Amino acid sequence: MSPRRLGQCLLLLALWSFASVGSAHPLRLSLSQIEYSDEQQTLTVSLRLFLMDVREALVFDPDSTELKFCQADEAEYAERLLLEYLNEFFYIRVNGNPVDLKIKSKQLSGEGINVALAIEFEHRQAPPLTSLEIKNAVFTDLFFDQSNVVYVHINGEDRSLMLGKDTPTHELRF
Amino acid sequence: MLIRQTVSIVCLLALFLGACSSETETEVAAPEPSAEDAEAALIARAMEIHDRVLTADTHADTPLRMIEPGFDMAERHDPNESGSKVDYPRMKEGGLDAIFFAAFVAQGIRDDDGKSRAKALGLQMIDAVRDSIEANSDAVGLALNPDDAYELEKAGKRAIYLAIENGYPIGDDVSNVELYFDKGVRYITLVHATNNDLADSATDPKGPEHDGISPLGAEVVAEMNRLGIMVDVSHGSDEVFYDAIEMSKAPIIATHSNARGLVEHKRNMTDDMLKKLAENGGVVQLTMLSDYLRDKPETPERDAAFAELSASTKPAAEMTLEERAAVRKARMEINEKYPVALATVSDAVDHIDYIVSVAGIDHVGIGCDFDGGGGIDGVFDASEVMNITIEMVRRGYTEEQIAKIWGGNVMRVFRDVQAVATELQAEEAA
Numbered sequence: 001m002s003p004r005r006l007g008q009c010l011l012l013l014a015l016w017s018f019a020s021v022g023s024a025h026p027l028r029l030s031l032s033q034i035e036y037s038d039e040q041q042t043l044t045v046s047l048r049l050f051l052m053d054v055r056e057a058l059v060f061d062p063d064s065t066e067l068k069f070c071q072a073d074e075a076e077y078a079e080r081l082l083l084e085y086l087n088e089f090f091y092i093r094v095n096g097n098p099v100d101l102k103i104k105s106k107q108l109s110g111e112g113i114n115v116a117l118a119i120e121f122e123h124r125q126a127p128p129l130t131s132l133e134i135k136n137a138v139f140t141d142l143f144f145d146q147s148n149v150v151y152v153h154i155n156g157e158d159r160s161l162m163l164g165k166d167t168p169t170h171e172l173r174f
Numbered sequence: 175m176l177i178r179q180t181v182s183i184v185c186l187l188a189l190f191l192g193a194c195s196s197e198t199e200t201e202v203a204a205p206e207p208s209a210e211d212a213e214a215a216l217i218a219r220a221m222e223i224h225d226r227v228l229t230a231d232t233h234a235d236t237p238l239r240m241i242e243p244g245f246d247m248a249e250r251h252d253p254n255e256s257g258s259k260v261d262y263p264r265m266k267e268g269g270l271d272a273i274f275f276a277a278f279v280a281q282g283i284r285d286d287d288g289k290s291r292a293k294a295l296g297l298q299m300i301d302a303v304r305d306s307i308e309a310n311s312d313a314v315g316l317a318l319n320p321d322d323a324y325e326l327e328k329a330g331k332r333a334i335y336l337a338i339e340n341g342y343p344i345g346d347d348v349s350n351v352e353l354y355f356d357k358g359v360r361y362i363t364l365v366h367a368t369n370n371d372l373a374d375s376a377t378d379p380k381g382p383e384h385d386g387i388s389p390l391g392a393e394v395v396a397e398m399n400r401l402g403i404m405v406d407v408s409h410g411s412d413e414v415f416y417d418a419i420e421m422s423k424a425p426i427i428a429t430h431s432n433a434r435g436l437v438e439h440k441r442n443m444t445d446d447m448l449k450k451l452a453e454n455g456g457v458v459q460l461t462m463l464s465d466y467l468r469d470k471p472e473t474p475e476r477d478a479a480f481a482e483l484s485a486s487t488k489p490a491a492e493m494t495l496e497e498r499a500a501v502r503k504a505r506m507e508i509n510e511k512y513p514v515a516l517a518t519v520s521d522a523v524d525h526i527d528y529i530v531s532v533a534g535i536d537h538v539g540i541g542c543d544f545d546g547g548g549g550i551d552g553v554f555d556a557s558e559v560m561n562i563t564i565e566m567v568r569r570g571y572t573e574e575q576i577a578k579i580w581g582g583n584v585m586r587v588f589r590d591v592q593a594v595a596t597e598l599q600a601e602e603a604a
Contacts, residue, residue: 145257
């Protein structure tokens, strides 16, 4: 799948909690997807986070309209705050080396309390990819029951795992 | 309500008999039991019933937990620390005899890549459950048929059934239904939070796409009928429910839904749906999600604490990383000090009472949705499910009624689904 296709895929990836639609998310959940193929030589990382949770983490108010993500008047410091937070709670290491994640695109989808912020990163990576270490502890500093599901697709091999407060990092070998 | 009237009549009868007894046997009236003693006796009686009946929970998203590196179902976890709601020790503590572990796959793009990845994830979770059962065969067993739960209970083991939440991993290949059946899957929830190729979701912001179940979804329902897989309509739109009633040759199930007559929520079932479900011979399994059980309460102290904190902090963009971390910590402390009150066991049993009054005692069961957001005050995890029984006993439900609610009804539906499958396969062979 091309990175562009992956982006489209993630835009449609339903982040809704299992229960969905209500006054709050019954389950604290994020979804992320990591993809790489030797052919493309591009590591694509996508995060999909509840916008309410992002606001809570960055400006301490789940209902704040201050940052205006993905709008024409997005706050100039919005991306900085986002990256500073993610750098603390999320990383990828390929073959033992940290990946410098740069935002390629951001997009909002969904309605009401279920609005999700999709963030896509890209990184050029020469083959072979033999190991992938993932840390995903986003929002575990806010919610004791935060679960972060990670879908991994490396050279056609699909693996998935769940990370959270108890197990924030995991290394996969290929 | 009928159940409560029954309780009153039973109480009056007991008082009358008690009075007669005191006249004939002794001249000194026995002291009235204290409220504490009466409560202890009620709990003891409820626990005996809880122990005797088959207790089956039809919906837990625990397979997602099982792909967490290092997560061990044989270890007891603290739900307030880890968020985990089910493991084998807590099933034993709660007297939960059987559970359906649903492999949940979030809806993604509906192309070949997306479907094939959904299938891979679904199979990974199913295999994780089967591996866990094998590794803990002294405590649990894989259950494939209704009787397996009763047999495993006799053997002192917990029964683990398999299910899939969201038909997305079926893709557009109906033969996958048989693949999942062969893996042990015994119900499939047709759709989840957004529409898929099979059916419309109750909660897709884009609204209906198929006006219920699609032609492909109809094929899948027919194949589920042929194999003996229960058709789960939870998460489906109202039209999906009515289509399933129409299309399915076997009774259907809603594995985790409540009554819309008590709480207006698209995921809950209307009175008409409950009545139709009863006519169909199906069952709705009550779920322990606060927002489906009661209207959200006011939280003035919590709101005031957050307002006070906000007033004392400078704009986030001007803070150092350390200052931001400190504010997040303070907010977490407020969350812990003034949590939004969860629904209670009483709220949950109100829904049981309501469904019984609309659909009848034979059409309600329990599907807590643990590890999928479920968990209320008093039934926060698998170790506390006996509190549902205690509340039912308090309201006058008999052991026979409780046995139906806790497992008898869903197992009846399961048997009916298998009987239909046997007939269909015989017709096919003829």
